Amino acid sequence: MSLTFDPKTLAELAALLNETGLSEIELAEGDRKVRLARAITQVAMPVAAPVAVAAPVAAAAPAAPAAPADLSKHPGLVKSPMVGVAYLSAEPGAPAYVTVGQTVEAGATLLLIEAMKTFNQIKAPRAGVVKQILVTSGAPVEFDEPLMIIE
Template sequence: MSRLPVDAEAIRALASILTETGLTEIELSEKDSRIRVVRAPAPVVQGFAAPAAAAPAPVAAAAAPAAAAAPADLSKHPGAVTSPMVGVAYLAPEPGAPAFVTEGQSVTAGQTIMLIEAMKTFNQIKAPRGGTLTRLLVTSGAPVEFAEVLAVIE
């Protein structure tokens, strides 16, 4: 049985891309070779991806019950606006421009509240209903996951 050559530098580069972008999987194919790197997703706390080494283990363990309860409550909220895809959230149409919306602002159904970039395509996230944007749970440039709560409209 022959052994396939392993390009350690390519694997390190792909792993670095995963870390920088917040992705959980990446694959590179060329002719007869293929490299696939997969990592476990980082824990999510109140809608933000947290680095695995952000806090010492005892602090993270103590905060886990409160953090687990908050997203579960928000996902069941009738005014929760969730992400329809994995991507990167942007709160303004371009760098330096004013945000689409801010907390406390009144919004109408169908109004664009942010963009999510996925595969170099910017997708408008629109308010599913009118009301007041009471919570904005992402920051501009932050990676988001499918079904993650992005905002709450009451």
């Protein structure tokens, strides 16, 4: 059995995917079914805030660029609770939530992680001094990835 579909209709459905931001459309009529899907890449998620990368990076200049392997057992390590994109400030041009050397209270916002177009506040698990910031603003982060050290 060979199914044929009108190319114009398929093009219209593909345009609808792009216009609405949907990742897939599925239509069924009788025993005929068509499903169009588009690939969603990691780059597509932070498109709403590409400018947020420029200003916060400058604010994060005193941060350490990478975490040595031995930091994984550090008692003051703050790890990412999710996969997403880290932002060190609330918006472009705004000061960073925290800086190295700053004293923070338990529950203070340290940074944001954007996941599925939702900005999630990452809060300090305890009071202390920010010793290292291990991520840069606009960088993707993985679950359990080291973000900061608070002593």
